[in-house]
Amino acid sequence: MSKLVVFSFLGGDLNKGFPVVTAQLWHHNQFLLVKLTGSLPAVPELSELYRRWQLLYASVHQRLGSNQRIKVHSQDIITNISVNDFDEVCQQLQANINAWLKFESFQNIERQLRTLLSRDDEIRVVIETNIVLLHRLPWHLWNFFEDYPKAELALSNHEYASPQVLPKSPTAKVKILAILGNSLGIDIDQDGTLLEGLTDAQTTFLIEPTRKELDEHLWNLDWDILFFAGHSTSIADGEIGEFYINQTEVLTIPQLKNALNTAISRGLKLAIFNSCNGIGLARNLADLNIPQMIVMREIVPDLIAQEFLKNFLIAFAGSKPFYLAVREARERLQGLENEFPCASWLPVICQNPTTVPTTWQELSGNFGDPKFVSEVSIKGKISTPKSKLLTVLLSTFIVAVSTIGLRYLGVFEKIELQTFDQILRLRPNEDPDPRLIIVEITEKDIQSRQETTLGLKSISDSTLATLLKQLQKHQPRIIGLDIYRDFADPPNKLQPIKLSPEISKENVVVACKSRDSKYDPQGVKPPKEVPVKRQGFTDAIKDPDGIVRRQILMMAQEPSSTCTTRYSLSLQLAARYLSSEKIQSKFQEDYVQFGSKVFNRLKPGRSGGYQQGVNLGGSQILINYRNTDYQRVSLQDILSNKVNADVLKDKVVIIGVTANTVSDTWSTPYSTAQEDYQEISGVFIQAQMVSQVLSAVLDQRPILWVLPYWGDILWICGWSVVGSLIIWRVRSVSDKGCAIVAIVVILYGVCAIALLKQGLWIPFIPSAFGVVVSGVIVLFIQRRREFSTTPQPLLKI
Template sequence: MNSLVILNLGKGNCYDGLPHITARLVRQHEAASQMQYTGSLPSVPEIPKLYNHWQQLYKALHKALRKRLSTRSSIEFDDTVPTNVSEEEFRYLGEQLQKHINKWLNSSGFRTIDQQLRTQLDPKETIRFIIETEDPFLQKLPWHLWCFFEHYQKAEIAISAKNYQQVPAVPNSRVSRQMRILVVLGHSDGIDVQLDRGLLEDSAAETLVLNEPRRSVLEKHLRDKVGWDIFFFAGHSTSQAIDTMGEVRDQLSLNSCENLSISEVKYAFKDAIDKGLKLAIFNSCDGLGLARQLVDLNLPQLIAMREPVLDQVAHAFLKHFLQDFARGGPFYASVRYARERLQGMETDYPGASWLPIIYQNPTEGSFVWRTLQPPIPVAPQRRISDRKITAVNLRNLLLPVMLAMVLMVTGLRSLGWLQSAELGSYDALVRSRPVGADISEIDDRLLVVEITAEDTDKYTYPIHDDRLAEALTKLRQHDPVAIGVDLHRYQANGEGREQLLQQFEEFPDLITVCSFGFGDRELLSHPPEFSLEQAQNQVGFSDLETDALFQPGKSVVRRQLLSYDVNLAEESSDCVTSYSFGLNLALRYLLTHGVQPLRANGSNWLLGDVEFKRLSAQTGAYQALDGQINQMLLNYRFRPKPAIRASLEDVLAEKVADNEIRDRIVLIGVVDPFGGDLRHTPFGELPGVWIHTHAVSNILSAVLDQRSLLWVLPQWGRFQWGDLLWLWLWAGVGGLLVWWVKSLPLLALSLLVACWGLRQLCLFILIQGGWVPLIPALLALVGTAVILLARKHGFLPLESLSEQLNIKRHR
């Protein structure tokens, strides 16, 4: 499902505040079902100051970069701009701007809008997010830095004016034709526009290229009778040119002699829009002013650059955008895909991913790339007599087809092409396990203290040190085995820092977290006041392994880290502990139950009689894991929140019963979405503290309850021979069904039953702790059956080995 969010900022600006904001949510194909929310934003004069400073540094850095790259350049900076600016200062300023924007959008007047949108929107759906404002600075603000878009990976931001109207509908004859692109390559002194030309000409569209055209030629082709779908411009442009009357004009440099503004060709553009022009792309410098003029003509969509752009960045954006959009990707998702790919260039080209921006007419739907498919030729029907094959021939084909199918599926799997589908099916099986099949749904050895949205509204966020110290004092009165605080406390928060540190000194089984990430120390490290002994013994790393590399777009946590050798880190970190947060807590509980301390068995850990085997590079569906990390599969319990729960307010009010705390492990963490600690799991999004709870429970259940750790079929090193035999088995099932079952309807029913039986068997084995291939086995079963069935009815010109030998004998 696709959704449209229109955020109208009303009147106001960053200096005076925005007192009247409305957010309208529209579901696609549900025009009658609309929701609207209201809010406000306070004044933030520091944000324009930060952005203006960022803009100055951007121009200075890129001026210096231009001089290093070439004496000829695609950007024209003021020669008075200083160049003695460090990239570290530029990046720091960008981080500060991002923090201020998110703090502003987390203000109380706007929080209702944010919460309502998060409640109604699905992170998996495509979302068009349009901001309506007439304020030039608010249009230029990098809204993509809002943390909202980190949680909604298929959402992208666009800007719209407050006044707009719908463009007349285009005749069907034009909608059904091939995509047409008008490419204008303007004055190109110092610019390599030919690369843009090649990218567009290679796309599946009819392309007309105008190289440094005169104004009359441009107008003529804009008024083309057939009409255009996309207008593309590459060349020199600016939104700050001054005309002879002293007025600021938005100019395109068509050739060495002619510069013009959009207003000078607005009637030609209006004609093109009426004939079906859906998108304009200005892959050139400083295009916001150009965009505003075209938006006034009610152009459906436009892509421009916020600031001056180098050739390399402009080419990369166009390349990535066309790659995704021309293959059928949604327009907004394609722009986000291309914009985020620019981040990988920011080592050499700082600020690249901030540049692209969409302007949108809200009355227009999402633009879709049209691809005309050639007619599929119809194969002549063969006579029934030509389709006959004997049972003997089919039997001779059975083993070769099975072998070919198993090898093909294994090859696809080893290349990683099945990882995403396999991991998705694994999640479905995890959710399908019957509650209590091998263990209770609640682990009563654990208590989770949730810092809820109500808590953060009442006590502020982050929770102040004195409030946290008070909660720890009240919990310790009931003698828990250990307390885990899943909160990064490098920096003091409010009053009470000394009281909080005193809790750690008095209670050695109080554990907090650090992370091996290499970003902001204020977010990632333990309190700097800790001694070395405390840093090693009262801290566990909170890093969670996700599957973003194996399942693009789905950063799901399916694996559990146990320990990590800090010497393996590529960069130094203040996090010096070797054990994970979950393992640190579990060890303290197990020690009270007489379990021997953690000890090594080669590269694996032993607790009691249970060996926690490290995952190899190829494990189950995974084909390229990091074999140096001590990790295992996380065997989730049967419900997303498998422990006793209490809120921070309940603890402070002493409403939690003594028997729910005494002799238990207590975990404290933020569940308020504004805490930004949500992670994807097979159950959907869960706060990090609940994933750590599953990790602790997994260790305790394996050692104390003899619950099986998740295992896969046997293998020799990287050779998954157990999985290979499993595929061979199910390829045989598919082949034998085709051989034995003569009736086609009965065969179809038999194959459906076999597929359902395979799924149920995989589910049963998972309940016992085993993860066996489902998707590869389905492919082997169905693929073998389809090939043999096609041969059985004469659609495939396969010959058995015995047939070929008989032909040779007769010769």
């Protein structure tokens, strides 16, 4: 799965810090999954350390005598330097970069990204900035890249646009314009030999061309790749790049701007400058919106440039994705670092974030492999419509079965859950539930009271008793206590109101927490004065990405658990409220029923998008979040009699802590939609759970539910078959592509309407996958049959 992460450094510099750093996570350049904001502090020592590393790097390589693709000026050389000294500076630079990126505000970005990224994801990380020094830093030393083996770094300027490319006919060859420039003192013949060895490429060599010759080739012919080997450098503090096309002429990118713009519009997708100090060249080329570039950060020895090019071409032409091919070729250079220190630091990608990285097959337009075609003539065959249809149906069936198998293995689970969240967020804001009100214990409430308590408590028993007594004066229907009271405080002679009589009232429901031998061997016991019929557990369950999407209504407790109730706090509160409305309830193992409304549990093992590694034990249902805030009052407002009696009368009152010093915050499907990733306090989750039961029973609000497993299978198979038949009937290739897009859009609309209007969560991602793959296979079958009915020349091995 391809992911794009774009870090933007807005304003500031290393000396002043970066007050705003944004991170955007995209799915394959198409869907923005999340945008996060943080900051980074000033690190002036990092720029000084990098400058020292740069001087030592040039000096070490000059001492070792390696041929560089740039002349190193004598004034830039430090003579009294050892390799050990240089190694120490390298380690310091790596340590400083990682220490800087551990700043708490930036760490929040990284932590949230890690919840959305998988170790197996192909991740393109783009550093977007206009500061040259940030482009020069060895970002690949960030520990993040060690944890994600399929992640690779790219650089970008702040400003870019999608290149305007004219349509062109595909060819069977990748067209490469190779400029072999000034080679005085270096060996670039090996670069040419490597390019010549590409069997499915057509390489045109310009050996020490004049400016006019180069300009005419860029204007008059179509190119897929522009390659340069020779001397180059960056001047004006890295703002401008120069490359030496022959022994007398030096060019900058702006001097070729018109020709390069034309080449890009005619399909130039990749520029490779296998030469020294290419950051300036990359920055100037990026201004022309070229899709991708590969340059060398610093001076580069001949052997390193040649080895990188060789390994990159082998990987890229061998069908590896562009970023993974660069990472593999770059990391292979580490084996040469005894002779060429920091060789693996040099190659870097520069990327236009609006474009998807190209592939070798895309450049050549050849998705087949003629090497496996034997030396026989291909005779035309005519197929009947019936045989074509059977082939299409059989292929679609195989795709559908494979899709169901992949879903069964959990391949789509993460993205299915994210799509579920995305659809839920399409709903407009709803009105607050008028039946609920939250009494929140805020940070101010806690700090304003210096009370003696036993154990970790937000407020003392005496304060809680006073709060309950005050609440009872306003005649609430139910009071839910979403704070634990497993230990009593020492007696307080100055406080005559005791907690025990207050929590013994019939309309008060208290919380406890289940014992779990695996995750929570202790649990939290309820107050001993409260019978089990007025107890409710508050256990919550997170999905693998840390988001709470499910509510546990009932579950059996372990025999040794001090929390013995089978019912959750939210179910207890909802059931008591509905009982007062004369609505009968029925609690069964597989469902909970209030009147005519039935809440069916998610089936253990597999249910909806949950296919692998998720505990669906107990009686769990999906939470139908209400996209709104809840009416709330503070502890101090109640104790100070600032709340009107009508606000609390006949309501479900839930008491909970919202102070940020208490670790009781949770992620919801709406958290990722916030500009700053935002978790909510547990008491609001409880309110959502109570509200969804009451709203479903009293307001006919949809209950979220899923199809049985066989229903999902029929749905996926049905869309795959219908989609493939529609695509089969469409004639042109472009119309088939439009048909695939239209079917997927319609499918998304159907899934969205079903979820938002009826509460039915039906599988979009596997169905869309089946439609797309079936459509591609139908296209392949028809193109193959068209090809087979046309006389073809003999192909040789």
